[in-house]
Amino acid sequence: MSDAEQASDFDPTTTVDEFEPVDVFPSSEDMDLRPGADNCYKCTSCDTSCPVAEVDESFPGPKFQGPEQWRLKRGEDVDIDDSILSCSNCMRCDDACPSSVPLSQMHNTARGEYVEEHMDKLSREYLRNRMLSNYRTLASIGSKVPRLANFVMGLGITSVLGEKIMGIPSERDVPEFATETFRQWFKKRGGSKVTNPDKQVAYFHGCYSNYNTVEVGKAMVRVFEEFGYEVLVPKQQCSGTPMFANGMLKDARREAEVNVRELGKAIDNGADVIASCTSCSMALRQEYPELFDIEGIEDLSEHTYEAMEFLRIHEDLEGTIRESEVDPQAFAYHAPCHARNQGLDRQAVELFRELDGAQIEDVGDSCSGISGTYGWKSEKYETSMKIGAEMFDHMEHAEGDVGMTECPTCAMQMNHGTGYEIRHPLELLEEAVAN
DSSP: OOHHHHHHTOOTTSOOOOOOOOOOOOSSSSOOOHHHHTTOOOOOHHHHHOHHHHHOTTOOOHHIIIIIHHHHHHHSOOOOOGGGGGOOOOOHHHHHOTTOOOHHHHHHHHHHHHHHHHSOTTSHHHHHHHHHHTHHHHHHHHTTSHHHHHHHHTSHHHHHHIIIIIOOOTTSOOOOOOSSOHHHHHHHTTSOSOOOTTSEEEEEOHHHHHHTOHHHHHHHHHHHHHTTOEEEOOOOOOOSHHHHHTTOHHHHHHHHHHHHHHHHHHHHTTOEEEESSHHHHHIIIIIHHHHOOOTTHHHHHHTEEEHHHHHHHHSOHHHHHHTOEEEEEEEEEOOOHHHHTTTOTTHHHHHHTTSEEEEEEEOOSOOOSOTTTGGGSHHHHHHHHHHHHHHHHHHHHSSOSEEEOSOHHHHHHHHHHHOOEEEOHHHHHHHHHOO
């Protein structure tokens, strides 16, 4: 199919199909996933789509981790298999399944049960995973003294000790903290420069755009203001994505309760919720209603959008782009797995090929391999890099030597594997329409 034909498939007046979570908590306090398990007819589509199973022969794959494991638990007292911790939570299996088995829901539930009931809470692995899951806590501390924190984290001895003591791979470069957080910048500028009660969006910036890549949050604000939106920045916690991936469901629920309550206030006043990270929008849209029963959670799911998706639906973004231009530049674009799961994997390519001066090339549908915290574990580092090898190769053969993606951890992996500078689509969009 040609690019033009693919572009014609997008209808900006429609949204991604609403996600309908399976009811897996009927009346009992015990999580019962048999309704979803019974839909599986063992076609193995999920296994063939799994990036971990492709490079790790010891990993049994999504089919075992999901429906087969829950079938085993039905008949007898069977413990969750510890291989569940090797699932990266990329959620590609959800898209691959032809019979709508709630695989990621099963995996998240199984991880939570395994961590809660079988993991040694004093083990290095548990403490490391808990630290990675609660990155927001560490970032809030580091951002108070960003220059000192960046200096200490950049020392070679810090990397060595991190691997020996906590199991953080020394090969990874710890991301630097911004000298001014996004929320500090937003408050200093006096909030939104646009006042428009009829066009308001609530920005869910997430942890990384607040503490590290502040330029992404700034770009989001300026772009939406250019289209006449008043941008609100409500109180918020982590989306919970790293907690889901590490089985820390109690931590994730704690964060979700704050987010549902605070973002719900904005929704009640007519705003939609916008995320610049596709993993954050995925959490609010799908994982929250799958895993938690919190009042208002359905409203949050229904009113959450990825930033460019929202503009494509509600504004003539394509028309604006066709009338814009930027300095000549070429990009190697990678669609994150969590963008694919929301049907957003083609939007940056479709949009920016109409932008005068920009050249954008999709580097394929392979997973980057980092999967949030997955690639930040010493025992998973080699697997992470094997998964990412195809993407690295495609990037190096692309015309551009600047990468592009919506996911901050994919950006880390892209930079780590190629040395390329990585930009967010919102940064190019800002250059095109808001400068």
